[in-house]
Amino acid sequence: MILTPVPADQVDAIWPVAEPWLARVCDRPESDLTLEGLRALCRAGEGQLVLIGPAGGAPVAAGVTQVRQHRDESRSCWVLAVGGGGARAWRHTLALIEAGARRLGCATVEFAGRSGWAGLLPDYDSYTHFRKAL
Secondary structure, three states, X not given: OEEEEEOHHHHHHHHHHHHHHHHHHHOOOOOOOOXXXXXXXXXXXXXXXXXXXXXXXXXXXXXXXXXEEOOOOXXXXXXXXXXXXXXXXXXXXXXXXXXXXXXXXXXEEEOOOOHHHHHOOOOOOOOOOOOOOX
């Protein structure tokens, strides 16, 4: 599998391919993401839409990443959303995201995910977010 970053000026043309996968992520009860918000980040160049698929083949998944600069000047790459079919086939693409993050000067890759991912990603520290709606 390969990652294909989508330039900000091509997001609108490619978005219909990625939208169904990202919609499933945004529709999860624990998610505070919106399709509109993800698309706006990518259009503005503040987030990166990435297609995931076999070399020379149709994409099977899509994700959105964002590089964040911290007060102490360190940088982290956040995987905001990833969705698609056949996740076991493209799970190893996280190593490609990590390599890209290193090239961009990021010290960490971070994301929020379901607790079951901890068993699949032993190299990552896991934690849980708590949120109460008032």
